[in-house]
Amino acid sequence: MKIVQILATSGGVGGLEQHTFNLVNELSLCNEVHIIAHACYANQFNSRVIFHALDFARSRWNILLLWQLTQCINKIEPQIVHAQAGKASELLQKIRPFLADTKTVTTIHGTKKNKSAYLVGDAVIAVSQALTTGIPKEKAQVIYNGVYPQPILNTQAKEKLKYSIEQLFPNLNTSKKLVICIGRLEPVKNIALLIQAMQHIDANLWIVGDGSLRQNLENQVKQQKLHHRVAFLGFRSDARDLLQLADVVVLSSDREGFPLVMVEALQADKVMASTQVNGVIEWLPESYLAKIGDAQGLKAAIENALNPSSQLDFQPLFHRAKTELTVAAMTQHTQQLYEQLLRA
Incomplete structure (x- = not known):
């Protein structure tokens, strides 16, 4: 499966970013995975992941950013485009009419009053049950965040x-x-x-x-x-x-x-x-x-x-x-969702 992930933050590393690093690295074990992200995150991904740098410090209304993102995705020709969090989902919403045939997924990571941008996704992942509010039931999917087990200190x-x-x-x-x-x-x-x-x-x-x-x-x-x-x-x-x-x-x-x-x-x-x-x-x-x-x-x-x-x-x-609550479980559920969309 050929997958594009979009991470539109620029600089910090919090839960959203760590979630994306883990998911992308794990998905790359059995898929062709491309990540479009700010250059500052390039060293967070393993050698199997294909990294594409874009300057996401620019506004979500920046015409050049929107054009570059569209060109990058169309050049890759993915089966799945997955936008992580609000800014990435808004960017995907704006460029969706200009993308070649692909299935889209968005993930809600935090509380948002306006969730309209996420609806560009053929499926919408929420990282907790509460975050599915306002998302049509046929699109909503709860997949909990997971982490790699930490070695126990003696x-x-x-x-x-x-x-x-x-x-x-x-x-x-x-x-x-x-x-x-x-x-x-x-x-x-x-x-x-x-x-x-x-x-x-x-x-x-x-x-x-x-x-x-x-x-x-x-x-x-x-x-x-x-x-x-x-x-x-x-x-x-x-x-x-x-x-x-x-x-x-x-x-x-x-x-x-x-x-x-x-x-x-x-x-x-x-x-x-x-x-x-x-x-x-x-x-x-x-x-x-x-x-x-x-x-x-x-x-x-x-x-x-x-x-x-x-x-x-x-x-x-x-x-x-x-x-x-493991990376393996999170990735398995996400992979199954992708496969379900491609079968639809």
Whole structure:
């Protein structure tokens, strides 16, 4: 099968980008896969993937970008064109009348009020059930995000990693339990809510990630006198290893599509607490969820997760995640959808 994937972001690497890297690389094992993306992503794909660089930093209304994208796709002559997320779907919508005969697929990765661009797809993949709202039933298909399993660190490696962090933050009381949050320090992740919720919880908090709100959040920690319990680790390439040190992993976001942090946590056998965002509400038990923006509710959810009995509630989820939330499962379902469209 000859497939074109379109990734129209330019620069950052978040859940959307990682999803696309994984899916494209896995699909290339048994298909001819072309990826049209910004040049900054060229080294994210294996040697089997055929990479086409376009400058997606330009506007989705840029005539030259639209012409170049059309020319590139028509030259490849794919059977399937798959647009990842909003901008790619809007671009595909604009050029669809100028493409040769091909089946089209779009994927919704996050909450959108206007989903009209996604309807250019003969099929529309949503990464959580909630995101199918507004999509005709005959087009909608839920395929959960998956990740590659992370190698489990042995006790010695965990101790070495934990010690290296503690050396950076000598003021932390290391005898306490550990809550970890991984995410961009931007408004949508609402880390301020998590810091507020941690005010009266007897545990340390490690915040892994960076962003425009870092200084504001560090000031909040000082104001709440939590500097002896909260550490800002910044961006870390070993974030998934750090996650294995956690007693509880927390999401405090205002919006999500299907957060990869949840996938990674469950695959690492880590209990979670979260706000009631898309994807999470389809997996986590109610007692580990808080209303969006509710600091007291998030505090209660974290306290429930810190209770040893939480392991019993999460054991079935750990097993399910290792089966369903994998790159292999995600790719298999996507491949089956392509084949179904080509048979239609």
